[in-house]
Amino acid sequence: MTRRIVIEELARVEGHGGIQVDMEGDAVASVHFDVFEGARLLETLLNGRHYLDVAPTISRICAICSTAHLVTSLKTTEAAFGVQVSEQTEVLRELLFRGENIESHALHLFLLAAPDYLGYPSAPAMAREFPEIVKLGLELKQLGNRVQEVIGGRAIHPTTPVLGGFAALPDSAQLIELRDRVARALERVPELLEFVGQLPPEHGCSAETVFAALAPEQYGYSRTADVTFKGQQRTEGFEPSDYRTFTNEMVVAHSNARHSLFENAPFLVGALARLTVNEALLDADALAVLERVKLLLPSGDPLDNNKAQAVELVLDLQWCLVTLERLLSEGLRPEAPAFIVPRAGTATVITEAPRGLLVHSYSYNEDYRIASADVITPTAMNAASIERHFQLGVAQSPDKTDAVLTRRLEMIARAYDPCISCSVHLVRLNDNAG
Amino acid sequence: MTKPRVGIFGLTGCAGDQLVILNCEDELLQLVELLDIRSFMMASSDSDESCELDIALVEGAVVTEHDEKVLRAVRERSGLLVALGTCAAWGGVAGVKPLRSYVAVDAVITGCPIEKEEFLSAIANLLNGQLPVAAAYPVCAECKMRENECLLLARGAFCCGPVTAAGCAARCPSVGVACIGCRGPARDANFAGARALYTQLGFPDNDIQTRLNSFAAGVA
Numbered sequence: 211m212t213r214r215i216v217i218e219e220l221a222r223v224e225g226h227g228g229i230q231v232d233m234e235g236d237a238v239a240s241v242h243f244d245v246f247e248g249a250r251l252l253e254t255l256l257n258g259r260h261y262l263d264v265a266p267t268i269s270r271i272c273a274i275c276s277t278a279h280l281v282t283s284l285k286t287t288e289a290a291f292g293v294q295v296s297e298q299t300e301v302l303r304e305l306l307f308r309g310e311n312i313e314s315h316a317l318h319l320f321l322l323a324a325p326d327y328l329g330y331p332s333a334p335a336m337a338r339e340f341p342e343i344v345k346l347g348l349e350l351k352q353l354g355n356r357v358q359e360v361i362g363g364r365a366i367h368p369t370t371p372v373l374g375g376f377a378a379l380p381d382s383a384q385l386i387e388l389r390d391r392v393a394r395a396l397e398r399v400p401e402l403l404e405f406v407g408q409l410p411p412e413h414g415c416s417a418e419t420v421f422a423a424l425a426p427e428q429y430g431y432s433r434t435a436d437v438t439f440k441g442q443q444r445t446e447g448f449e450p451s452d453y454r455t456f457t458n459e460m461v462v463a464h465s466n467a468r469h470s471l472f473e474n475a476p477f478l479v480g481a482l483a484r485l486t487v488n489e490a491l492l493d494a495d496a497l498a499v500l501e502r503v504k505l506l507l508p509s510g511d512p513l514d515n516n517k518a519q520a521v522e523l524v525l526d527l528q529w530c531l532v533t534l535e536r537l538l539s540e541g542l543r544p545e546a547p548a549f550i551v552p553r554a555g556t557a558t559v560i561t562e563a564p565r566g567l568l569v570h571s572y573s574y575n576e577d578y579r580i581a582s583a584d585v586i587t588p589t590a591m592n593a594a595s596i597e598r599h600f601q602l603g604v605a606q607s608p609d610k611t612d613a614v615l616t617r618r619l620e621m622i623a624r625a626y627d628p629c630i631s632c633s634v635h636l637v638r639l640n641d642n643a644g
Numbered sequence: 645m646t647k648p649r650v651g652i653f654g655l656t657g658c659a660g661d662q663l664v665i666l667n668c669e670d671e672l673l674q675l676v677e678l679l680d681i682r683s684f685m686m687a688s689s690d691s692d693e694s695c696e697l698d699i700a701l702v703e704g705a706v707v708t709e710h711d712e713k714v715l716r717a718v719r720e721r722s723g724l725l726v727a728l729g730t731c732a733a734w735g736g737v738a739g740v741k742p743l744r745s746y747v748a749v750d751a752v753i754t755g756c757p758i759e760k761e762e763f764l765s766a767i768a769n770l771l772n773g774q775l776p777v778a779a780a781y782p783v784c785a786e787c788k789m790r791e792n793e794c795l796l797l798a799r800g801a802f803c804c805g806p807v808t809a810a811g812c813a814a815r816c817p818s819v820g821v822a823c824i825g826c827r828g829p830a831r832d833a834n835f836a837g838a839r840a841l842y843t844q845l846g847f848p849d850n851d852i853q854t855r856l857n858s859f860a861a862g863v864a
């Protein structure tokens with residue numbers, strides 16, 4: 211007997227996507243993660259654009275990760291032109307990424323994912339019974355935005371980050387305010403960990419999973435590093451310029467998003483992948499945080515990405531506090547952005563956006579205009595992994611009624627925190643744009 | 645006072661304007677009390693996709709047939725339709741057509757993204773039975789009020805302030821970054837005059853054309 215489970219439009223995610231699973235009896239016949247967000251074609255819009263226009267245009271791919279897109283774009287153009295930025299700029303950019311990560315994770319964990327665990331349709335509905343938890347989520351989310359406002363001038367599409375550095379710097383009063391708010395938020399970490407640690411146990415699926423993340427010298431999101439793939443059997447590193455070898459993006463008929471495969475197998479990017487790849491960088495305090503939220507690495511359950519986000523929230527708050535203290539004691543140097551001498555060139559930069567690896571790759575011609583641009587987003591890389599986990603989630607579910615399967619599929623999808631607008635940045639039917 | 649029934653919708657776009665609504669952290673739980681939010685897919689899974697609405701806030705642009713179908717259905721069931729953000733108001737960075745080329749649009753809150761304060765005051769207007777009012781002047785007016793040095797005339801930067809709708813308090817020029825026109829054109833923008841000025845300052849025609857149309861294709 212054939213039956214079809216359809217989730218026409220997935221709620222509590224960014225963008226428009228649906229899920230369709232065909233069952234033959236209790237066996238899964240096919241699984242589709244349908245992305246019907248319209249194609250955005252933003253890379254094509256960059257062709258021929260002046261180098262100054264590139265970052266503010268391409269960052270419009272996404273709002274939730276606009277900081278990651280903006281800064282990654284600036285870094286890519288700087289790399290193509292051979293521009294070095296100051297250490298202060300690197301630190302402030304990392305602060306921006308941390309702020310974005312805090313905002314994005316708090317929004318996802320508390321307002322989008324948590325209602326599933328507790329049986330509510332939305333955060334406001336959950337707030338009637340758990341007002342303190344929803345308020346804590348909102349406070350953390352607001353703090354993440356505040357970091358981006360103070361350092362970047364605006365939470366969505368920051369204004370001060372420019373080629374070579376920052377057009378304007380925060381004053382010490384703003385940094386003090388920020389430090390105090392981070393310190394207050396850190397006092398609430400036990401509440402956060404208790405909430406996440408005590409969420410009812412849920413299971414998405416268990417799967418042998420390949421994880422991919424930047425492997426920097428210190429845990430972080432914005433500094434240049436190689437990408438590490440960590441599977442069951444082996445670990446392999448790639449330089450950013452080799453990105454095409456692991457993101458053989460392919461167009462799939464049912465989706466406007468491009469799928470990525472590593473040696474023909476799906477891989478997972480995002481908070482869970484970052485912690486798994488960089489486990490050796492975690493100190494005793496960080497490992498204690500993992501224990502509090504009952505996260506065991508490596509984990510083959512995509513729902514553990516929710517716990518991984520909780521861990522990163524704590525790591526990011528701690529990093530922000532230490533960094534703001536240091537900036538306040540040393541003082542911010544008033545410095546102009548590094549001088550830009552444009553030239554023809556090609557560069558690829560990979561960073562960690564909240565949802566995982568983000569690739570920007572540009573070629574500039576002799577007129578300092580874009581000859582070709584390629585952007586690969588984390589949700590596009592995750593798309594194949596999401597479908598695989600849908601399939602396993604259904605196959606492994608002891609109860610195969612529609613209601614149970616639907617809930618499980620939605621929870622797996624949300625655990626990936628998919629950013630669907632990002633994933634549909636371009637549909638390329640044949641690979642002729644390079 | 646009966647609460648207005650409100651739907652918040654996103655067509656193709658970056659969802660940044662819906663995110664601005666979610667970024668009203670201090671006001672969010674209050675907003676939920678003042679408005680009867682029936683549909684907000686990005687935030688809730690108990691959206692009612694068929695009931696009548698007093699106000700529809702629509703972000704994004706029409707890129708797919710599905711988008712157009714959704715937009716027409718929302719128009720059908722809503723008393724007022726408000727275009728939220730530059731994509732809805734002007735077609736945005738993807739260079740597509742604004743919502744008003746498909747359906748009647750009653751009011752516009754522009755911006756990429758929209759400004760939180762403008763959004764909240766528009767909601768206050770709507771709660772009082774009035775349509776939100778947009779500034780009739782360009783970014784330059786707000787920039788002058790903030791006594792900023794003119795980036796265009798004093799520093800030779802390509803600033804879109806003279807032709808861009810105000811309402812952002814000259815956010816970018818105030819931190820020394822030229823306006824890129826993300827809010828779409830100001831009412832009665834003098835594009836001919838602006839073009840002559842950019843040409844006089846030595847900018848090539850293709851850059852002038854691209855930059856004036858970056859967020860609102862075909863306006864200049």
